[in-house]
Amino acid sequence: MADLDAEQKGTVQPIATRLWNSRWLLAAGIVAVLAVYGFAGMSAYVVLAALALLLAAALLPSGAARQSAQDAAAIEASGLQRLSGEYLAAAVADPLIIFDRTATIVHANAAAFAAFGGIAPGMSLSLKFRAPEMQALLDDLLSGNVASDVVDYTEKLPVERAYRVSGSSVGHATDLYVLVFKDQSEARRIDRMRADFIANASHELRTPLASISGFIETLRGPARGDPAARDQFLQIMQNQTGRMARLIDDLLSLSRLEMKPYLKPGSEVDLRQTIDSVIDSLGPLARETGVVIERDFVEGPLEVPGDRDELFQVFENLMENACKYGQSGGRVTVSIAHAETGPEAGIDVTIRDYGPGIPEEHIPRITERFYRVDVENSRTQKGTGLGLSIVKHILTRHNARLSIKSEVGKGAAFTVHLPAR
Numbered sequence: 345m346a347d348l349d350a351e352q353k354g355t356v357q358p359i360a361t362r363l364w365n366s367r368w369l370l371a372a373g374i375v376a377v378l379a380v381y382g383f384a385g386m387s388a389y390v391v392l393a394a395l396a397l398l399l400a401a402a403l404l405p406s407g408a409a410r411q412s413a414q415d416a417a418a419i420e421a422s423g424l425q426r427l428s429g430e431y432l433a434a435a436v437a438d439p440l441i442i443f444d445r446t447a448t449i450v451h452a453n454a455a456a457f458a459a460f461g462g463i464a465p466g467m468s469l470s471l472k473f474r475a476p477e478m479q480a481l482l483d484d485l486l487s488g489n490v491a492s493d494v495v496d497y498t499e500k501l502p503v504e505r506a507y508r509v510s511g512s513s514v515g516h517a518t519d520l521y522v523l524v525f526k527d528q529s530e531a532r533r534i535d536r537m538r539a540d541f542i543a544n545a546s547h548e549l550r551t552p553l554a555s556i557s558g559f560i561e562t563l564r565g566p567a568r569g570d571p572a573a574r575d576q577f578l579q580i581m582q583n584q585t586g587r588m589a590r591l592i593d594d595l596l597s598l599s600r601l602e603m604k605p606y607l608k609p610g611s612e613v614d615l616r617q618t619i620d621s622v623i624d625s626l627g628p629l630a631r632e633t634g635v636v637i638e639r640d641f642v643e644g645p646l647e648v649p650g651d652r653d654e655l656f657q658v659f660e661n662l663m664e665n666a667c668k669y670g671q672s673g674g675r676v677t678v679s680i681a682h683a684e685t686g687p688e689a690g691i692d693v694t695i696r697d698y699g700p701g702i703p704e705e706h707i708p709r710i711t712e713r714f715y716r717v718d719v720e721n722s723r724t725q726k727g728t729g730l731g732l733s734i735v736k737h738i739l740t741r742h743n744a745r746l747s748i749k750s751e752v753g754k755g756a757a758f759t760v761h762l763p764a765r
Contacts, residue, residue: 436453436455436524437455438455438524438525438526438527439452439453439455439456439458439459439460439507439524439525440452440453440455440456440522440523440524440525441453441456441463441469441522441523441525442514442520442521442522443469443520443521443522443523444519444520444521445486445519445521446468447468447469447470447482447486448466448467448468448469449463449464449465449466449467449468449469449472450465450520451465452464452465456525459499459505459525459527460472460499469482469523470482473497475497475498477495477496477497478495478497478509480495481493481495481509481511481523482511484511485511485512485513485521486521492510492511492512492513493510493511493512494508494509494510494511495508495509495511496508496509496528497509497525504529505527505529506527506528506529506532507525507526507527507528508525508526508528509523509524509525509526510523510524510526511523511524537713540713540714541713541714544713544714544729545591545595545714548591548714548728548729549588549591552584552585552587552588553584553588555580555581555584556581556584556585559577559578559580559581560581562577563577563578587728590728591728591730594728594730594731594734595730597657597730597734598713598730598733598734598737601734601737601738601741602737611649611650611651611652612647612648612649612650613647613648613649613650613651613652613655614645614646614647615646615647615648615655615680615691615693615762616641616646616680618652618655618656618659619641619659619678619680619693620639621656622656622659622660622663623637623639623663623678625660626660626663626664626667629664629667629668630667630676633667633668633671634671634674635666635667635670635671635673635674635675635676636674636675636676637663637667637675637676637677637678638675638676638677638678639678639679640677640678640679640680641679641680642680642681642682644682646680646691648690648691648742648762648763648764649742649763650742650762651741651742654738654741654742655738655742657734657735657738658735658738658739658760659693659695659760661731661732661734661735662695662735662758662760663676663678663695664731665731665732665758666695666696666697666699666756666758667697669697669699669700670697670698670699670700670755670756671699672699672700673697673698673699673755674698675697675698676695676696676697676698677694677695677696678693678694678695678696679693679694679696680692680693680694681694683761683764689763689764690744690761690762690763690764691762691764692759692760692761692762693759693760693762694757694758694759694760695757695758696755696756696757696758697755697756698754698755699755699756700752700753700755701750701751701752701753701754701755701756702717702748702750702752702756703717703750703752704750704752707748707750710732710748711732711733711735711736711746712733713729713730713733714729714730715729716729732746739760742762742763743763744760744761744762744763745760745761746758746759746760746761747759747761
C-alpha cells in the first residue's frame with residue numbers, strides 16, 4: 345500500500361506543472377510534426393495521433409521520478425515498520441532488544457534498560473553480552489543457520505539473575521533480529537528451596553527413625569531381659585517419636601499456610617487478651633527454665649484485624665523460643681506499643697530476652713526453614729527448625745512483618761509489626 349500511495353502521489357501532480365516542466369520538449373515535437381505534415385503531406389489523423397503521444401509523454405513521470413517515488417515509499421515503510429516495532433517492544437513486560445545484521449542495538453524497551461543498565465541504540469551486542477552462550481546465539485542468528493534459538497544466560501551484576509533468552513529474526517525484508525529475556529530467577533530459587541526442603545525434612549525424620557530402629561533391635565537382643573535398660577530405651581524412643589510428631593505437625597501447619605497466603609483474615613483480635621493467654625499457657629515452661637515473663641502493655645484498646653488462633657501461634661512460638669534459648673538471662677519482657685502514625689501506623693509487640701543473643705550473620709536467614717543458629721542446642725530444646733518460618737508465613741497473611749535485633753551477650757528482641765484496625 346505504501347508503494348502504491350507513493351506512485352499515485354507522483355502521477356497526480358498538477359497538469360499545468362507537468363506541461364510547464366516539459367514545455368521545450370513539447371514545442372520541439374509539435375514543430376517536427378507540423379514540418380513533416382507540411383512537406384510530406386500526411387493525413388490529419390496521423391498528425392493528431394502524433395500530437396496526442398507527445399502530450400502523454402509530457403504528462404507521464406520520468407523513470408527517475410518513478411524510482412524516486414518508490415525509494416521514498418520504501419523509506420517511509422521502513423520508518424513505519426521500525427516505529428511499530430518500538431511500540432510493540434514497549435508493550436512487552438520482559439526485557440526485549442532489537443538489533444540489525446551487524447549485531448548493533450536498534451531499540452531496547454524499558455524493561456531491558458532496567459535489567460541491563462548502560463545499553464543504548466548503536467551499542468554492539470557482542471561487546472555488551474560477552475558470555476559464550478550469548479555469542480553463540482548471536483552467531484547462529486546472524487549467519488542464518490537457525491531462524492530462532494533459545495539459551496540460558498546468567499547476569500552476575502548488580503545481582504545475580506538467570507534468564508532464558510530466545511532469539512529470532514524479524515523478517516528477511518528488514519534484516520532485523522530480536523532477543524527476549526525471560527527471567528527465571530524466582531523459578532530457580534523455588535526449585536532450590538524445594539530441593540533443600542525435601543533434603544532437610546528427610547534428614548530430620550531419618551535421624552529419630554534410625555534411633556528408634558536401633559533401640560528396638562537392642563531391646564529384642566542384648567537388653568531383652570534387662571528391665572532398667574528397657575525403661576531407659578523406651579523413654580528415649582518416646583522422646584524421638586514426640587520429636588517426629590512435632591516435626592510433622594509443623595510441616596502440616598506450614599503447608600496449610602502456604603496454600604492460603606493471600607487469604608486475609610477478617611475478624612478482630614484483642615492483642616492484650618491473646619498475649620495474656622499465651623503467657624498463662626507458658627507458665628509451666630517459664631518455671632521449668634527459671635525465667636520470669638514481664639509485661640509492659642500500653643494503655644487503651646489493642647485490637648488488630650486477624651485470626652486469633654494464628655496470632656496466638658505466633659506469640660507462643662516467639663515467647664517459647666525466648667524462654668528456651670534466653671533462659672540464662674532469667675527474664676523475658678513482652679511489650680506492646682502503638683507504632684508511629686503514617687504509613688507504618690499500627691501496633692508493635694516486642695518479645696525480648698536477655699540471653700546469649702544471636703550473631704549478626706545469622707539474623708537474615710533465621711526465618712528460613714530448618715535453619716538453626718546452634719543445631720545441637722535446638723534439638724536439645726526440642727526445636728524443629730520450622731517455628732520462625734511458620735511465624736513469617738502467618739505474619740505475611742496478616743500484612744504484618746517481623747524485625748529482629750540482637751547483640752551477642754545482651755539478648756535478642758523480636759518485634760511483630762501489626763497494621764492498625
